[in-house]
Amino acid sequence: xxxxxxxxxxxxxxxxxxxxxxxxxxxxxxxxxxxxxxxxxxxxxxxxxxxxxxxxxxxxxxxxxxxxxxxxxxxxxxxxxxxxxxxxxxxxxxxxxxxxxxxxxxxxxxxxxxxxxxxxxxxxxxxxxxxxxxxxxxxxxxxxxxxxxxxxxxxxxxxxxxxxxxxxxxxxxxxxxxxxxxxxxxxxxxxxxxxxxxxxxxxxxxxxxxxxxxxxxxxxxxxxxxxxxxxxxxxxxxxxxxxxxxxxxxxxxxxxxxxxxxxxxxxxxxxxxxxxxxxxxxxxxxxxxxxxxxxxxxxxxxxxxxxxxxxxxxxxxxxxxx
Amino acid sequence: xxxxxxxxxxxxxxxxxxxxxxxxxxxxxxxxxxxxxxxxxxxxxxxxxxxxxxxxxxxxxxxxxxxxxxxxxxxxxxxxxxxxxxxxxxxxxxxxxxxxxxxxxxxxxxxxxxxxxxxxxxxxxxxxxxxxxxxxxxxxxxxxxxxxxxxxxxxxxxxxxxxxxxxxxxxxxxxxxxxxxxxxxxxxxxxxxxxxxxxxxxxxxxxxxxxxxxxxxxxxxxxxxxxxxxxxxxxxxxxxxxxxxxxxxxxxxxxxxxxxxxxxxxxxxxxxxxxxxxxxxxxxxxxxxxxxxxxxxxxxxxxxxxxxxxxxxxxxxxxxxx
Numbered sequence: 001x002x003x004x005x006x007x008x009x010x011x012x013x014x015x016x017x018x019x020x021x022x023x024x025x026x027x028x029x030x031x032x033x034x035x036x037x038x039x040x041x042x043x044x045x046x047x048x049x050x051x052x053x054x055x056x057x058x059x060x061x062x063x064x065x066x067x068x069x070x071x072x073x074x075x076x077x078x079x080x081x082x083x084x085x086x087x088x089x090x091x092x093x094x095x096x097x098x099x100x101x102x103x104x105x106x107x108x109x110x111x112x113x114x115x116x117x118x119x120x121x122x123x124x125x126x127x128x129x130x131x132x133x134x135x136x137x138x139x140x141x142x143x144x145x146x147x148x149x150x151x152x153x154x155x156x157x158x159x160x161x162x163x164x165x166x167x168x169x170x171x172x173x174x175x176x177x178x179x180x181x182x183x184x185x186x187x188x189x190x191x192x193x194x195x196x197x198x199x200x201x202x203x204x205x206x207x208x209x210x211x212x213x214x215x216x217x218x219x220x221x222x223x224x225x226x227x228x229x230x231x232x233x234x235x236x237x238x239x240x241x242x243x244x245x246x247x248x249x250x251x252x253x254x255x256x257x258x259x260x261x262x263x264x265x266x267x268x269x270x271x272x273x274x275x276x277x278x279x280x281x282x283x284x285x286x287x288x289x290x291x292x293x294x295x296x297x298x299x300x301x302x303x304x305x306x307x308x309x310x311x312x313x314x315x316x317x318x319x320x321x322x
Numbered sequence: 323x324x325x326x327x328x329x330x331x332x333x334x335x336x337x338x339x340x341x342x343x344x345x346x347x348x349x350x351x352x353x354x355x356x357x358x359x360x361x362x363x364x365x366x367x368x369x370x371x372x373x374x375x376x377x378x379x380x381x382x383x384x385x386x387x388x389x390x391x392x393x394x395x396x397x398x399x400x401x402x403x404x405x406x407x408x409x410x411x412x413x414x415x416x417x418x419x420x421x422x423x424x425x426x427x428x429x430x431x432x433x434x435x436x437x438x439x440x441x442x443x444x445x446x447x448x449x450x451x452x453x454x455x456x457x458x459x460x461x462x463x464x465x466x467x468x469x470x471x472x473x474x475x476x477x478x479x480x481x482x483x484x485x486x487x488x489x490x491x492x493x494x495x496x497x498x499x500x501x502x503x504x505x506x507x508x509x510x511x512x513x514x515x516x517x518x519x520x521x522x523x524x525x526x527x528x529x530x531x532x533x534x535x536x537x538x539x540x541x542x543x544x545x546x547x548x549x550x551x552x553x554x555x556x557x558x559x560x561x562x563x564x565x566x567x568x569x570x571x572x573x574x575x576x577x578x579x580x581x582x583x584x585x586x587x588x589x590x591x592x593x594x595x596x597x598x599x600x601x602x603x604x605x606x607x608x609x610x611x612x613x614x615x616x617x618x619x620x621x622x623x624x625x626x627x628x629x630x631x632x633x634x635x636x637x638x639x640x641x642x643x644x
Binding site: 024026027078081082100101104105107108109111112113115116119123126127130131134137138141142144145146148149 | 346348349400403404422423426427429430431433434435437438441445448449452453456459460463464466467468470471
């Protein structure tokens with residue numbers, strides 16, 4: 001974990017240096033606030049490791065890395081408005097602490113700041129960086145739209161759900177890695193492979209997130225266990241349960257969606273999920289994407305030792321006990 | 323007006339060709355709707371004329387031109403949410419026809435589309451284009467924030483007001499022209515001059531807009547005369563009036579701000595404005611910026627004939643009778 005620890009410290013230092021003007025305060029104060037709320041900084045780490053993988057010091061890709069982290073924060077600020085989320089990283093969201101207008105506009109300017117960071121990389125790689133960044137930014141918006149649409153739909157297929165999480169969260173991990181690879185001058189084929197690696201790790205991570213909601217060890221889990229169940233969220237678990245359930249189980253599940261008592265609801269849903277074998281089914285899909293990620297990484301023709309930090313990072317992301 | 327008429331037709335054709343994916347419909351339908359609501363398309367026209375001025379066919383700058391128009395529409399969609407505006411170009415705004423979330427997210431993806439258009443210009447000019455575009459995008463957000471802040475402030479100075487309209491609306495005209503000049507390979511000095519021309523025309527136009535609200539010929543004016551007065555909007559006229567008023571006039575004006583009867587209010591405000599000489603004072607500031615624009619254009623060392631379309635366009639923008 002040496003490379004990772006070194007870069008984690010470096011990233012925090014560089015993020016601290018991000019400089020927002022003093023005025024207008026209502027535009028920039030929220031950004032100073034939000035950008036320092038913390039977070040795992042996984043995405044910019046991937047950019048640095050993506051450069052490192054192809055033989056270039058991560059530091060050379062710092063602006064690409066920061067642009068990815070800035071973009072991620074932009075999308076969180078706007079998503080929080082749309083999802084009416086009161087908290088982010090246990091602190092008030094921007095639209096809660098200020099108001100919706102402030103959150104819209106400071107989000108907008110943050111997106112532009114992401115582009116300003118990209119432009120600080122060498123001009124020769126700018127067109128390539130812009131290409132993957134723009135494509136990804138569009139996809140992230142599409143993913144968020146699908147997610148909001150799904151809430152109103154009565155049924156969502158598993159492939160549609162996987163596609164939604166791919167767009168909403170996973171492509172940005174692929175993009176982060178690819179931008180590092182671009183700075184390092186990697187071939188188009190290698191860029192594609194490292195992008196695939198990131199994208200599949202992202203999908204696996206998101207599925208794990210769905211599983212952990214109900215099956216995490218409450219002592220180790222940062223959030224309330226069963227939060228998705230209480231909110232009737234269409235997670236992979238719930239979609240898979242309806243797909244696999246017999247008539248009687250379906251009826252029971254549909255009834256449970258209307259139950260108000262949260263303990264009764266969580267225990268009831270978990271009992272049916274266990275009966276059906278939902279956790280194992282979700283794990284199977286998760287494992288498939290982990291395997292696809294590893295396959296892509298294996299196909300990259302660099303010294304195996306070079307891949308170590310990325311393998312460590314995926315272990316860290318994907319092997320939370322459950 | 324030959325060049326302008328030709329380009330106006332060309333721009334509409336190119337705007338029609340903008341291609342948004344079919345799905346997700348809630349993301350892209352609003353963009354298809356909003357981008358075809360019309361508008362004068364002044365900004366992309368400026369980009370084409372900016373290229374033409376420096377000896378390059380406007381068509382070569384079409385993607386830069388489209389990016390400016392797309393950006394403008396993005397900012398309108400988000401501003402309309404913030405300003406709670408029900409109508410734009412006499413049609414329902416995006417957040418009214420759909421909802422706030424749709425307007426936020428489709429606005430976001432539209433901003434990314436603006437960047438995608440820029441990237442279609444030649445890679446050699448991309449860094450320069452991005453530089454002015456990013457800077458301008460940040461400033462437009464700052465201008466919108468100042469505008470919203472001003473609504474809550476008891477007094478706003480004239481210089482602060484001019485700076486607000488410069489940021490919110492005028493820098494984008496400068497940017498539009500400069501992007502055309504960049505595509506045409508103009509020198510940095512010439513780029514700066516054509517930017518100044520656009521910026522000052524923009525400020526003059528915005529001041530004219532404030533004046534027309536109260537002094538336009540109702541038969542020729544598209545909007546309700548006195549709309550800003552009814553809304554107690556801090557226009558240049560009102561700020562200038564308070565600056566020039568004696569104690570008695572100030573008291574009268576303050577009283578008029580509380581009057582509910584719109585006819586009484588408009589006539590009352592207009593009477594005091596006339597007494598104080600507010601229109602002439604505002605005209606003076608407008609004329610100063612028109613002169614600064616002409617000075618910048620005059621300093622550009624190209625054949626005078628080449629400047630003709632830009633002069634015609636400013637005449638069109640600035641000589642509405644009042």
